[in-house]
Amino acid sequence: MTARARLFRAPMTIASLVLVCLFGILAVVAPILWGEEALTARPTELLQGPSAEHLLGTDNLGRDLLLRTLVATRLSLGLAVLATLLAAVAGVLVGGLPAVLGGRVQRTFGAVINTWLAFPVLLLAMLVAILLGAGTTTAVLALVLTMTPSFARLAQTLASRVGGSEYLAAARMLGVSRRRQFTRYVLPNIAEPVIVNVTISIGGGLLALSSLSFLGVGVQPPDYDWGRLLKDGFAQVYNSPTAVIGPAVAVVLAGVAFGALGESLAGHLRGQDHGHTGGRRGPAPGPGPGSGPDGGQPSTPDTLLEVDGLSVAFPGEHGWVRPVRDVSLTIRAGEIVGVAGESGSGKSVTMMAIAQLSAPGAEVAARTLRFGDEDLTLLRGRALRGALTGVGVVFQDSLTALNPAMRVGAQLAEVPRTQRGVARRQANRDAVAALDAVAIPDPARRAGQFPHELSGGMRQRALIAMSQIGRPSLIIADEPTTALDVTVARRVMRLLRRECDRTGAAVLVSSHDIAVLGELCQRVLVMYAGRVVEDVPVDALRDPARLAHPYTRALVAALPDLDSDRDAPLATIPGEPPDPADPAPGCGFAARCALATDRCRAEVPELTGHRHGGRVACWHPQDREVVRS
Ligand SMILES: Nc1ncnc2c1ncn2[C@@H]1O[C@H](COP(=O)(O)OP(=O)(O)OP(=O)(O)O)[C@@H](O)[C@H]1O
Numbered sequence: 001m002t003a004r005a006r007l008f009r010a011p012m013t014i015a016s017l018v019l020v021c022l023f024g025i026l027a028v029v030a031p032i033l034w035g036e037e038a039l040t041a042r043p044t045e046l047l048q049g050p051s052a053e054h055l056l057g058t059d060n061l062g063r064d065l066l067l068r069t070l071v072a073t074r075l076s077l078g079l080a081v082l083a084t085l086l087a088a089v090a091g092v093l094v095g096g097l098p099a100v101l102g103g104r105v106q107r108t109f110g111a112v113i114n115t116w117l118a119f120p121v122l123l124l125a126m127l128v129a130i131l132l133g134a135g136t137t138t139a140v141l142a143l144v145l146t147m148t149p150s151f152a153r154l155a156q157t158l159a160s161r162v163g164g165s166e167y168l169a170a171a172r173m174l175g176v177s178r179r180r181q182f183t184r185y186v187l188p189n190i191a192e193p194v195i196v197n198v199t200i201s202i203g204g205g206l207l208a209l210s211s212l213s214f215l216g217v218g219v220q221p222p223d224y225d226w227g228r229l230l231k232d233g234f235a236q237v238y239n240s241p242t243a244v245i246g247p248a249v250a251v252v253l254a255g256v257a258f259g260a261l262g263e264s265l266a267g268h269l270r271g272q273d274h275g276h277t278g279g280r281r282g283p284a285p286g287p288g289p290g291s292g293p294d295g296g297q298p299s300t301p302d303t304l305l306e307v308d309g310l311s312v313a314f315p316g317e318h319g320w321v322r323p324v325r326d327v328s329l330t331i332r333a334g335e336i337v338g339v340a341g342e343s344g345s346g347k348s349v350t351m352m353a354i355a356q357l358s359a360p361g362a363e364v365a366a367r368t369l370r371f372g373d374e375d376l377t378l379l380r381g382r383a384l385r386g387a388l389t390g391v392g393v394v395f396q397d398s399l400t401a402l403n404p405a406m407r408v409g410a411q412l413a414e415v416p417r418t419q420r421g422v423a424r425r426q427a428n429r430d431a432v433a434a435l436d437a438v439a440i441p442d443p444a445r446r447a448g449q450f451p452h453e454l455s456g457g458m459r460q461r462a463l464i465a466m467s468q469i470g471r472p473s474l475i476i477a478d479e480p481t482t483a484l485d486v487t488v489a490r491r492v493m494r495l496l497r498r499e500c501d502r503t504g505a506a507v508l509v510s511s512h513d514i515a516v517l518g519e520l521c522q523r524v525l526v527m528y529a530g531r532v533v534e535d536v537p538v539d540a541l542r543d544p545a546r547l548a549h550p551y552t553r554a555l556v557a558a559l560p561d562l563d564s565d566r567d568a569p570l571a572t573i574p575g576e577p578p579d580p581a582d583p584a585p586g587c588g589f590a591a592r593c594a595l596a597t598d599r600c601r602a603e604v605p606e607l608t609g610h611r612h613g614g615r616v617a618c619w620h621p622q623d624r625e626v627v628r629s
Helices: 003-007 011-039 065-096 103-117 121-132 136-163 166-174 178-214 226-235 242-272 347-354 381-390 408-420 424-437 443-447 456-469 486-503 514-520 550-557 598-602 624-628
Strands: 303-316 319-332 336-340 363-365 368-371 391-394 474-477 506-511 523-528 531-537
Touching (some): 011 065, 011 242, 065 136, 065 178, 065 226, 103 136, 121 136, 136 178, 166 178, 166 381, 166 391, 166 408, 178 226, 178 242, 226 242, 303 347, 303 506, 319 347, 319 506, 319 531, 336 514, 347 506, 368 381, 381 391, 408 424, 408 443, 408 456, 424 443, 424 456, 456 486, 474 486, 506 514, 514 523, 523 550
Parallel strands (some): 336 506, 391 474
Antiparallel strands (some): 303 319, 303 368
């Protein structure tokens, strides 16, 4: 049974849904059927108790109390629904918009929402009602004012997850307008919980509005809602106790029905656990000047990307933490370069900093960050986005990298539409062709599906297609196969290579698996503790004796192969990588290195050329000669 089928079979859902529907029908038909009669005064039947003719008795003008309660459903529910919807819209705008407007706006709006939330709801409503004078409009306005902050808080929490997601980061990078980011990326992904909250809040709104009418600051005669009926009934409760029963039961039943329905829906949503609005990246401030030793490779005329002295810092508990330090690398046009290293070595942070997709709050600095003819350290805003149209990004987790609320084809089509102004139809055709190019079967049908309808491998292919569709000259693929099993991962990597061979794009791709990189790349950069420790040509990688850095050797030795003795434990690298918040002086690997000397523990080695044709940062580089001796 599907989760939705289970939801609609749950007794609480059925009961609350039936009640909500009944109230809805009553709100529509009661004024039509009994509106006139509920207003008819009967001077001979004043303040009567329950009878067969008047089940709940009559009021001080002889009007039937049951009919008045039924007719009041429309105004009571109508006002509660109206106030809740207005509050939801206002709350979503206040809480959701900052996600696409950026850090400072986000913080300011957050502070406003917190202050707003601190006011007691009913007190605020009464204050507004007293200031503006009693009446229906005032009551609704007061309610909107008091309900808006809780919607804003909800929208803010949900939208901040979307704001940090990879798919929104990619949309920003593409130059998708803020309005479109909000309507196509933020809104659809926060809609479900907001709608559920609207349902729950209608119950609360109904109680609050009834309270205002009961206190005399809400609906005024001759209009009447349940709160007003309660107020009038209360005045005659000693003569006719049944006068309060009708509206009291109606308020409680409707409040409980909406609340219970909302709670059932919320439980269903929690159970579904989409897990696809999570993400962790957002736009980065532009890189600024940095410092550090110059370890960069000389750039050649066909150099496509040149990075020198790249450092990334995040605000930590005790000051700035710098997980990436002084990284230097170059990539030539069409070259496929891998980035290897243990978890936490700084691969993703480096790659995202190059793609200008660092997490909010990150401080990125570089002496040189040049892509093609553009110096990215000097560009901002539109100019930076323009320069980055030549970069395609493949993220780690295809589920968080694709907008779950947008069809796959539409997401792909967004790239040519935004970057080159291609017409929608043509862009859709391009999207299907791009899916076809990455060997997705039945691409036209798949283009019409949502990301969750595709398998993990297929989604990763779609991401590769998306990174290619803008015809970039560089693809940055951050562990594109982490979420896939080994066989699918290898297939996806081969596909990445085939696509890049076909289009001539260069690739910077990271992976934990140095063996996979060895198959795919021409060069592999080995990272340790936020630095590049070796830049190895792939032929040297295949011959462990030519590897220069003890860490690279240890990484390669830790790889199992077909000849490995299955009973023997795998080689591991003893010790732990250093904590980026507490880096030791000298070489980061010294504490785990059998060859470390005092110099290693005191001075950071620079990346310098090595006989294998690459570079190494080590005071005691290894090579064939050293091994033999
Ligand atoms: N937004 C952030 N704020 C603070 N620290 C961060 C942030 N993102 C990453 N880091 C830290 O930076 C370091 C490097 O992380 P990074 O994700 O680059 O490692 P990685 O080599 O890609 O690892 P993995 O293979 O597990 O993804 C880690 O210590 C991580 O905790």
